[in-house]
Amino acid sequence: MVIKLKIKMKIGSKIFVTYMLLLVITFLVAFGSFRFLSYKYLIAETREQLLKGGKLISELYKTAPLVDTGIRSQIYNKRRIEVANRIIDAHIIIMNRDKKIIYSTVKIDNYNEILDLSNKLNNHREYVSVRTPIYEKNHNIKGYVVLFAKVREIKRLNNLMFITQLFSFIIAAVIALIIGYLLKNSLTRPLKLLTEKTKYFSLKKFDSDLEINTGDEIEELATSFNQMARRLKYYDERQKRFLQNISHELKTPLMAIQGNAEAIKDGIVQGIEVDNSLEIIIAESQRLKKLVDEIIYLTKIENVNDTFNFNERNLNEIILTAVRSVKNLADQKAITIEIKSNLDIIGNYDKEKLIRAFINILGNGIRYAKSLILIESSIVDDKIEIKIIDDGNGFKDGEEKKIFERFYKGENGGTGIGLAISKAIIEAHKGSIEAYNNTPNGAIFKITLPIYPNKSNNPKV
CATH class of the missing domain: 3.30.450.20 (PAS domain)
Structure with a gap:
């Protein structure tokens, strides 16, 4: 035992x-x-x-x-x-x-x-x-x-030497006892602060930073802890905005579907109005399906790395494919899409996802352009820089900083998910995207992609 x-x-x-x-x-x-x-x-x-x-x-x-x-x-x-x-x-x-x-x-x-x-x-x-x-x-x-x-x-x-040493030991032991007590307090005090801060985290209180200046690994831990707190605060606020936005975005088509369905059931609409109500139900259902699909798609590409399939692709062909996909929409609004420069860049890209990213950006440009969308490409500091320029009215003050957030919609906006998807795809390619106003008018979307995003293959220019 x-x-x-x-x-x-x-x-x-x-x-x-x-x-x-x-x-x-x-x-x-x-x-x-x-x-x-x-x-x-x-x-x-x-x-x-x-x-x-x-x-x-x-x-x-x-x-x-x-x-x-x-x-x-x-x-x-x-x-x-x-x-x-x-x-x-x-x-x-x-x-x-x-x-x-x-x-x-x-x-x-x-x-x-x-x-x-x-x-x-x-x-x-x-x-x-x-x-x-x-x-x-x-x-x-x-x-x-x-x-x-x-x-x-x-x-x-x-x-006599032993007695002298014994007295020295007693004095040293007292000093060591004091030092040990102070050392214990210096080590446990920041740990107690970390424990208390963790309890606040359980209540979703991420406001105050943890101030520990010990100059050692505990201070590094506190710094990482504060960074984690800021990220949690950001994700918490983002989640709240997401729930608020998604509830609003889902509520609008659902109310339209419910209202028209009840009107048909109760006989409030008759004849040709029934067909109109059914068309509204179908349109709102499609809109709802598109919104849900885009939310699922965005969540998937942001959280699952293996959804990307990088292969050796021609970037110019990807851009041309995206342009062809939105050509009918551009023609309907009498908007010309012009590719000013044509660089033959071959690198490791996920073709389908990158096409979708460019389609979303071009679709946004078509929504606001007056007559022209210009695509320019150049190599800057061993990176490919692509600018998509429209001749619309440009962004309102501060709007260019919000357009990549989920569910943010400008005037005449769509679901508010498209540009967020584009940003996630481009960042997954180790690239970046930003937007700003053009001079004298219009908007510019600047996409920067590494010519060599995946180190398994060499780029070809």
Whole structure:
């Protein structure tokens, strides 16, 4: 049976606890390592000093005989040992080559007792001991110097260093605790603001920007968050306008259909008026169908990328096909469509959709032109620039900025969807479209398309 313990903590608490755990673990490892290594260092340093002391005493006895001749010898040895003790603080034992003790600062009689003492001290780790040979001039060993140093002083020094380090840790821990708390607040405050802002989003409140100036990834997140808020606000407003416009656009033909159908049913219209009412019903039904089809088409090309079928196409043929499609409509209104320049551009285009885009733009021009629509083409900065110019009255103030919005209709406008469809198709080709007034009159639609919209094939001019 496995028991899973799940503790719920806020992200700020998690950061703070993790920070403190890492801090404690780091200090514990540092403490243990420092205490162990410092003790080893002090032992090694003491042993080094004893070896130096042993060499010093060995030099003092290099020319002196290692014999016990009574009081004079003891006085002689004591003076030499006192000289050595001024340099080192240790117990000293002098032996000849027969391991007979010549002089000792501790009460000991023979070599076996030295071995027992050495083993005992080393086992209890109370002393550090070294043995240094004493050489004659001919480099033969004539005796030994054995030195013992107390470990107690080493431990005391090591403990003093540990206590100093412990106090340093306590001070550092308090400082780290304060820094950790401030760090936690600095990290969680912007996250709390993001959480609160998200709650406002659920209520569709996108007005105020989130101001976070941390200079890090959280600020970048806040910037992206604000951009998302502005886009959501734009889409929300666009959706509201869409619903308002679509309800109005659908309501008008439906009311006409309903009114005429009820008039026929109730016998209000009779004879030839019935035929007129039926024609109105058919016309409004066709208008309604066209409107619904265009809405579905626009939604599809704006949201589904794979609806486009890019292939190597001749752009001039696409424009000519669009012109032929609207020729009858232009002839009915006595409007001439003239293609002033004829560039043979081959690139990757969706032929059917691009034809539809040009038909919508030309149809809009025919609706407002007086007698002429002019099509000009040129290459500007490695892009093909197409201008469709009419000789109508042009745009009213600010109208050219709205004509590509869904359901925006100028005077004598159609469904208000056609130019929005054209814009979506051209932008899907990595192009752009804009409209502005011509001088002295008329309107200009400028379409810019890359000669090379799809990198799979090379353009041909």
